[in-house]
Amino acid sequence: MDNELLRVNRLKTHYSAARNKTVKAVDDVSFSVKKGEILGIVGESGCGKSTLGKSILRLTEPTSGKVTFLGRELTGLDAKELRRMRRHFQMIFQDPYASLNPRMKIKDILEEPLIVHRLGTKAERKEVVRSMLEIVGMDDSYGERYAHQFSGGQRQRIGIAKALITKPKLIIADEPVSALDVSVQAQILNLLSDLQEAFSLTFLFISHDLGVVRYISDRVAVMYFGKIVEVSDAETLFREPKHPYTEALLAAVPVIGKGQANEAMLEGDAPDASGKGCPFYGRCTKREAVCRESEPFLDEISEGHYAACHLNNRRAIE
Known part of the structure; x- marks a missing residue:
């Protein structure tokens, strides 16, 4: 592609x-x-x-x-x-906070990837740092501070600037x-x-x-x-979720004024890694005998929509 x-x-x-x-x-x-x-x-x-x-x-x-x-x-x-x-x-x-070096000023944290990858001159790197701080909603003066001097949201903006x-x-x-x-x-x-x-x-x-x-x-x-x-x-x-696990996740989302969306909540424990069959078998309210014996594969059930469930799998229960 x-x-x-x-x-x-x-x-x-x-x-x-x-x-x-x-x-x-x-x-x-x-x-x-x-x-x-x-x-x-x-x-x-x-x-x-x-x-x-x-x-x-x-x-x-x-x-x-x-x-x-x-x-x-x-x-x-x-x-x-x-x-x-x-x-x-x-x-x-x-x-x-854990992803920002507490001993370095923000301007130095942001410049470090540019130095590592040898991108630009010192003057060009300084301008890139200033521009990136502005892009994430901060001004040049923020570069003189340390990570502990910022709120959680500001730190995440810095983390985004560092990634970009x-x-x-x-x-x-x-x-x-x-x-x-x-x-x-x-x-x-x-x-x-x-x-x-x-x-x-x-x-x-x-x-x-x-x-x-x-x-x-x-x-x-x-x-x-x-x-x-x-x-x-x-x-x-x-x-239109097609896998029972997706349905259960959506059901767990509270709806304003109604509490839970419906009753399809998750129950039971996660499966044993050594077990066979569908890994969701022990928690699924729609399970059938075939689900215990064989693991479903991720199959296209409609254009661009894939699900790993025997209930939807075109080649499942014969």
């Missing part, structure tokens, strides 16, 4: 655990992201969203699989080549507003939306907040237990 920026193919990130068990944080995940698109990744805590983002950028080394970005396979690059590529993809972290400073093609935003007050969340989301349009950015937006994901995403991928179980454009997914 000419407009494809990122392709993830059968990516796995597994960890060894006690008693010879394996934790499958990311398990056989495949998807693609188009240039200029915002793909939301949503799921409950512990489903593997953050590990997926870090594995794509090789901040966490994946166990197997391929990540192709700008036509190059990131998983096959050596350290030197990967370092050169990093200017083209950046990450916005959940905790802005090298003019990347792809930004992975890992829960970028979850630590912020609701009013500040709205400001940051509007800023990200404006920046995406102004700079033609591509986002992988990770969040457990369905409202946030619905607001900012073009398409949404739902993760459960290390796997993607449903993918669709945002409007269709929120209007």
